Structures are given as structure tokens and as C-alpha cells.
Amino acid sequence: MSKSETESVDFVRQIITEDIANKKNGGAVVTRFPPEPNGYLHIGHAKSICLNFGIANDFDGVCHLRFDDTNPEKEDVEYVESIKEDVRWLGFDWGENQFFASDYFEQIYLWAIKMIEEGKAYVCDLTTEEVREYRAGWNKEGKDSPYRDRSVEENLDLFQRMKDGEFKDGEKSLRAKIDMSSPNMNLRDPAMYRIRHQHHHRTGDKWCIYPTYDWTHGQSDSLEKITHSICTLEFENHRPLYDWYIEALGIHHPQQIEFARLNLTHTVMSKRKLLELVQGNYVSGWDDPRMPTISGMRRRGYPAVAIREFCAHIGVTKFNGMTDLALLELYVRNNLNKTANRAMAILDPLKVVIENYDEGKSEMRKAVNNPEDESAGIREMPFSRELYIEREDFMEDPPKKFFRMAPGREVRLKNGFFLKCNDVIKDDDGKVVELRCTYDPETAGGKAPDGRKPSGTIHWVSAAHAIDAEVRVYNVLFEKEKADDVPEGVDWKETINPESLVVMKNAKLEPSLADAAPGACYQFERLGYFCVDNQDSSAGSLVFNRTASLRDNKKKK
Ligand code: ATP
Numbered sequence: 001m002s003k004s005e006t007e008s009v010d011f012v013r014q015i016i017t018e019d020i021a022n023k024k025n026g027g028a029v030v031t032r033f034p035p036e037p038n039g040y041l042h043i044g045h046a047k048s049i050c051l052n053f054g055i056a057n058d059f060d061g062v063c064h065l066r067f068d069d070t071n072p073e074k075e076d077v078e079y080v081e082s083i084k085e086d087v088r089w090l091g092f093d094w095g096e097n098q099f100f101a102s103d104y105f106e107q108i109y110l111w112a113i114k115m116i117e118e119g120k121a122y123v124c125d126l127t128t129e130e131v132r133e134y135r136a137g138w139n140k141e142g143k144d145s146p147y148r149d150r151s152v153e154e155n156l157d158l159f160q161r162m163k164d165g166e167f168k169d170g171e172k173s174l175r176a177k178i179d180m181s182s183p184n185m186n187l188r189d190p191a192m193y194r195i196r197h198q199h200h201h202r203t204g205d206k207w208c209i210y211p212t213y214d215w216t217h218g219q220s221d222s223l224e225k226i227t228h229s230i231c232t233l234e235f236e237n238h239r240p241l242y243d244w245y246i247e248a249l250g251i252h253h254p255q256q257i258e259f260a261r262l263n264l265t266h267t268v269m270s271k272r273k274l275l276e277l278v279q280g281n282y283v284s285g286w287d288d289p290r291m292p293t294i295s296g297m298r299r300r301g302y303p304a305v306a307i308r309e310f311c312a313h314i315g316v317t318k319f320n321g322m323t324d325l326a327l328l329e330l331y332v333r334n335n336l337n338k339t340a341n342r343a344m345a346i347l348d349p350l351k352v353v354i355e356n357y358d359e360g361k362s363e364m365r366k367a368v369n370n371p372e373d374e375s376a377g378i379r380e381m382p383f384s385r386e387l388y389i390e391r392e393d394f395m396e397d398p399p400k401k402f403f404r405m406a407p408g409r410e411v412r413l414k415n416g417f418f419l420k421c422n423d424v425i426k427d428d429d430g431k432v433v434e435l436r437c438t439y440d441p442e443t444a445g446g447k448a449p450d451g452r453k454p455s456g457t458i459h460w461v462s463a464a465h466a467i468d469a470e471v472r473v474y475n476v477l478f479e480k481e482k483a484d485d486v487p488e489g490v491d492w493k494e495t496i497n498p499e500s501l502v503v504m505k506n507a508k509l510e511p512s513l514a515d516a517a518p519g520a521c522y523q524f525e526r527l528g529y530f531c532v533d534n535q536d537s538s539a540g541s542l543v544f545n546r547t548a549s550l551r552d553n554k555k556k557k
């Protein structure tokens with residue numbers, strides 16, 4: 001990856017530049033990307049990945065991949081594998097630096113004992129409900145737990161018995177002894193360990209007590225000698241606790257820096273909500289091309305470089321805001337415009353018979369593969385008596401501004417000839433099923449010798465040579481800009497756009513697409529960018545996904 005992709009200097013990079021100048025951490029830069037393996041990564045994670053790996057790249061540091069797997073209930077190896085695949089696909093490499101918070105369970109446990117010994121932690125018998133009550137609210141002081149002053153011996157004994165499985169879930173917890181009247185709720189004796197008789201995807205049944213996120217995260221950072229622990233803004237209030245634990249233990253102190261998370265219009269982003277979409281079969285899976293997941297975007301045909309450039313462009317700030325989905329799509333289009341070969345495809349075919357073209361005859365027409373890239377060369381497309389055109393490109397009774405096919409009109413077939421519609425054939429229901437046309441063989445170069453102008457240019461494929469395909473046309477999953485902003489009593493999932501997926505089962509493609517490889521992207525002339533589906537497509541039965549329309553259509557409405 002080139003440094004220019006991530007060149008912009010944001011406030012995080014400014015802090016790091018100063019730290020290096022001041023020889024803090026001996027000038028080293030070690031960041032980490034710490035996903036919880038409880039779902040697939042989404043475009044918000046991509047922002048964090050690009051930031052953390054990008055910084056390591058820019059400052060000749062390293063970035064660790066650490067699975068923050070402290071919550072055994074929701075975590076799974078499937079997620080671990082998908083996360084690795086997605087980070088790699090985005091173009092980043094953690095080398096040997098793959099870690100799991102669960103690798104530190106032993107050390108974190110020993111540190112908990114040290115905290116107890118130093119009178120900085122105690123075993124509490126209050127229920128979750130009671131803890132909440134004792135904590136009180138933002139504007140009200142909390143109350144000390146009646147178990148707060150247990151002796152070190154008693155705490156050590158109870159903690160050992162918690163670990164040995166003597167108590168039921170929720171019966172006891174280990175809490176840090178900080179300050180029940182702190183204005184920062186996170187410092188009101190936060191939980192360090194909770195009892196969970198749960199199988200863990202890596203440590204199996206070894207533990208029935210699990211450390212909380214706050215009691216694990218900073219200590220894991222410290223163990224890995226992270227220099228800059230970059231997280232999203234909602235952790236700003238946790239920083240005093242992060243610092244408190246590190247100071248209490250007297251260990252290497254990474255600096256926590258917060259930035260604003262990415263929010264996109266028309267998109268829900270929380271993993272909990274994405275899981276709901278998957279489990280409720282609102283989408284076909286985590287990698288459904290409508291999902292804002294990295295795997296969904298990959299399947300949809302988004303190039304990794306487009307996602308990286310988008311992330312570099314939006315940068316990082318301290319203010320939460322909403323980014324327009326159209327901006328991401330712009331980066332996708334700009335990239336594909338340069339790299340995707342052009343092809344002709346008809347999504348909703350209407351048959352054309354050219355009455356003055358001999359039956360059984362055909363000829364090859366030349367077509368430019370990519371006007372943006374001469375090296376992509378040219379290809380040949382068969383032309384014959386029967387063609388398919390897009391049903392949309394014909395109107396029997398066209399309004400003034402319709403410049404395509406209509407009775408009596410002449411249009412230009414892209415890379416073909418001028419074609420004139422003489423007759424319209426309908427079925428018993430009055431549906432147009434065929435156009436009878438004539439072509440002008442003198443217009444092979446795209447111009448008529450007499451200088452006459454056709455009303456427009458349309459695309460086509462030769463019926464006899466066309467290959468069949470299914471084309472899945474995707475639209476936004478949520479039409480509302482703020483996707484999950486629904487009135488009370490309304491389930492946000494019920495607002496899913498019913499046209500978020502439109503399947504075109506009878507698409508007809510030019511024959512050069514017969515052996516298009518899974519994942520390959522094309523610009524279907526006049527229609528948009530499409531890629532071969534990486535799951536459901538096979539040589540004999542092609543499936544294409546619409547990656548993006550040719551331009552942002554929103555303003556047209
Ligand atoms: P979600 O809220 O979507 O469930 P999360 O924060 O719980 O996500 P983690 O697996 O804990 O997910 O996130 C890993 C890293 O990615 C964290 O450092 C987190 O701050 C960052 N991250 C998550 N969502 C976003 C986002 N929308 N924008 C930027 N960074 C994000």
C-alpha cells in the first residue's frame with residue numbers, strides 16, 4: 001500500500017508525530033485493531049483498520065490484530081476466521097502479531113489477585129440489580145457496597161472459590177475499589193470479573209469467571225507494549241478507568257486516543273443489529289451484498305482500494321457525524337471506471353428482428369474494452385438478425401424527452417448499425433413482445449453517409465449468441481437516511497426497502513462473458529457496474545450482482 005493513500009495528517013497522526021519527536025516509547029509506534037469476534041466486520045471497522053494499520057504503515061511501526069474475546073456467550077471461531085480474511089482483503093498484514101485477549105486470562109487473573117492483596121479490589125455479593133441501585137445516577141452520589149470492606153484474606157478466599165466454580169452466575173463479582181461518588185460512573189467500583197459458567201471458543205471450560213472489557217483491554221494493550229490505543233469516542237469516559245488500572249498495576253502505559261466512529265446514511269452499523277438482520281433472514285447472510293459488512297461489500301464488487309481511499313478521504317475527527325453513502329459509492333465508481341472492462345448486457349430483454357438482415361448470417365463487431373484504459377484492448381461481439389434490447393429502451397408512445405426506440409424511429413446500436421423500428425408485435429394481452437426493424441448497412445462506422453442523426457444510442461446483444469444470466473440489482477437497504485430512526489413502537493427492521501433486491505432472471509449477456517470469473521467486475525454499458533457473484537455463480541449458470549449504478553441517481557427523483 002502506498003503512503004499517499006493515507007497521507008492526510010489528522011489529529012491522531014499529529015499526536016504520534018509529537019510523541020516520536022519527544023522520544024516517547026523510544027520513538028516506537030505500536031497500534032492494534034481489537035475486534036470482538038461476535039460478528040463480521042463492517043465498514044465502520046474498516047475506518048478503524050485503515051487508521052490503525054495506516055498509522056503503523058506511515059510511521060514504520062506495527063499494528064497488532066487482537067481478538068477481544070472476553071465474552072464467551074456471543075463469540076465464535078467463524079467470526080475469527082472472517083475477520084482475518086476481511087483485514088487481509090482490505091490490504092493489511094499483521095504479520096506475526098495476532099493475539100487473543102483470552103491468551104492473557106492467566107496474567108489478568110494474577111493481576112486481579114495483586115489488586116485484592118493491595119486492597120484495590122473486593123468480592124461483592126450484590127446482584128446486578130442492586131449494583132445498579134447502589135451506583136445511582138449521574139447527578140446522584142452512589143452508595144458503598146456493604147461488602148466493600150471485606151478483609152484481603154476473605155476476598156482472596158472468595159475469589160479463589162469464584163474461580164473454582166463454587167458459585168452460580170451472577171452470585172458474586174470482583175469489583176475495583178475506586179470511588180462510589182465519582183462523577184464518572186465508570187469509576188464507581190466497576191466490575192472486574194463476573195461469573196459465567198460458559199464454554200469459551202478458545203479456553204474451553206477452563207474458566208467460569210471472565211474479566212470485563214474494561215479490566216482486560218488496557219492490560220492487554222500494556223502486555224503487547226501498545227504505544228497508542230486508538231478507540232472510538234464512546235470510550236472517552238472509560239479512559240480514566242483505563243489509566244487507573246494501568247497506574248494501579250504500575251505497568252507499561254499506552255495512551256488511549258478517541259476518534260469519532262463512522263456512521264453512514266441508509267445504513268445500520270451495530271453488529272447487534274446486523275446479527276438481527278442475519279438471524280431474522282432479512283438478508284441472505286453476513287455477506288449479503290446489501291450488508292455494510294466488508295464481506296458483503298466484497299461480494300457486491302467494491303474494490304478494497306475504494307474502501308481504503310474512502311476511509312482516507314473522510315479522515316478522523318473528534319465529532320460524531322453522518323457520512324453520505326453516496327460518497328462511498330463515488331469511490332467505488334471512480335475505481336471501477338478505471339479498471340472494469342465494458343460489456344453489453346440486457347437485463348429485461350425485448351426481441352428485435354432485423355428484416356433486411358439474412359437469416360443464418362452473422363458478423364463480428366469490434367468493441368472497446370475500456371475507453372479509460374487503452375491497454376485493455378478490444379473485443380468482438382457477434383451481430384445477427386435477431387437481437388435483444390432493453391425493454392426500457394422502447395416506448396410505443398414516447399414522451400418528448402424520450403430519445404430511444406419508438407415506432408418509426410431510428411436509433412444507433414452501440415458498436416453496431418443504425419436500426420429503425422417499423423412494426424410492433426404484441427401478445428394477446430397487449431404486451432409488446434417483438435419489434436420488426438430494418439438496419440442500414442451503410443452505418444457500420446456509427447455514422448450515416450447522408451449525415452442524418454439517430455435519436456439516441458442503445459445497447460444490444462445478439463439473441464442467438466447471448467448467454468443467460470441472473471442479475472441481482474441492489475438498492476439501499478433502508479430508504480431513510482437515518483436508517484434506524486423509527487417512531488416508537490415501530491420495528492426498525494420493518495422499514496427495510498422492499499426493492500433493496502430486484503432479481504432479473506432472464507438477463508442476456510454478450511458471449512464474451514461466458515467465462516467471467518467469480519468476483520470479476522464489468523461495466524455493463526449504460527447500466528452500471530456489475531460483478532460475478534462469488535457464491536452462487538457457476539460456469540453454466542452465471543449470477544451477477546449490481547455493484548453500483550453508473551451515477552448517483554438520487555437527485556433525479
Ligand atoms: P459495533 O458497535 O458495531 O457492534 P464494536 O465497537 O462493538 O462495534 P468491536 O469489535 O469492539 O465492535 O470493534 C473493534 C474496533 O473497531 C474498535 O476499536 C472499535 O472502536 C472500532 N469500530 C467499531 N465500529 C466502528 C465505527 N462505526 N467507526 C469506527 N470504528 C469503529
Ligand code: MG
Pocket residue numbers: 036
Ligand atoms: Mg465493542
